[in-house]
Amino acid sequence: MKDTSLYFYNELSETYHLIFKNWPETVQWQGAFFDKFIRSLYAEGHEGPIDLLDASCGIGTQALGLAQHDFTVTATDISPNSVERAKREADKFGVHVHFGVADFRTLDKDVPGQFDVVLSADNAVPHLLDDQELSVACRNFYEKLRDKGLLIISMRDYDEILQNRQRSTLPRVMDEGKRIVFQVWDWAEAGNHYITNQFIMQELDGSWKTExxxxxxxxxxxxxxxxxxxxxxxxxxxxHMPSESGFYQPILTARKL
Incomplete structure (x- = not known):
């Protein structure tokens, strides 16, 4: 299947926040969640700020929240449009983040230095469609970590989803019925690949607009x-499954020793 993630996130960069009921509140919640989660696993006895690379920052949903805590945040994404939006949002939130454009597959060349924590949240890693791409990305995650560093990845529960090849998500109705968000999934005939069609429907000035x-x-x-x-x-x-962590997706953690 064709790699479509760059175009997808470039096109969605100005409306991505509409996927959430209240995106600024989500930023605050995710920042508090990952602050507590990371410190429970990594920061015992650690003095000073934690250097963190958010390697799939999008418009800043995790990076901006973590920058409000004691983290020195570098945030990168494959989508230049998303990174530009994240920069504007950082100004609104009043936080400092080092931003850049980078691809998982060339992270070793795109991002200088090493970090205490590398984070990729919200199902970004499954955009890598074959084992070769995934292996390159995982080696780059390893190279970007300092010794004893922590890798954190969150993604959908595909072990559950593949039991019946889920076809769509339930519509979420927001803004007193004036915004509806849902996904339709088109599965490939062979293999475990699918296309997500992200629908954002809004009533604007008395008429409905669908993206x-x-x-x-x-x-x-x-x-x-x-x-x-x-x-x-x-x-x-x-x-770490949602029933344990309280997060809405399974979270993987791994260490570089």
Whole structure:
């Protein structure tokens, strides 16, 4: 399947916040969540700010929230339009973040230095559609971490989704019925790949406007990602399920020792 993620996020950059009921509140919540989550696993005995690379920052949903806590944040994304939007949002939030454009597959060349934590949240890694791309990205995550550094990845629960090849998400109705958001998934006939069609419908000035953007994903099983991370050199690979963590997606953590 064609890599469509760059076009998808460039086109969605100005309306991405509409996927959330209240995006600024989501930024605050995710910042507080990941601050607590990271410190529970990494920062015991750590003095001073934590250097963190958000390697799929989008418009800043995680990066901006973490910058409000004691983190020195570098935030990159494959989409230049999303990074520009994130810069504007950082000014509104009054936080300082080092921004850049970078691809998982060339992260070793695109981003200088190493970090205490590398984060990729909200199902970005499954945009890598084959094992070769995924292996390159995981090696780059490893290279970007300092010794004893922590990798954090969140993604959809594809182990559950593949049991019945889910076809859509339930519509979420917001703004007193004036905004509806949902996805329709078109599965490939063979393999665990699908196209997400993201619908954002809004009533504006008495008429409805519909925006549809599409991108490709791999329905990545937890065992598949864990095996590739182990090959890249990571240890202590763990999965934290929503019932345990309180986050809305499974979270993987792994360490560079």
């Amino acid at each position: 549809v953007n599409s991108t490709s994903y791999r329905a990545l099983l937890r065992t598949e990602l864990s095996a590739i991370l182990e090959e890249a050199g990571f240890t202590d690979i763990r999965w």
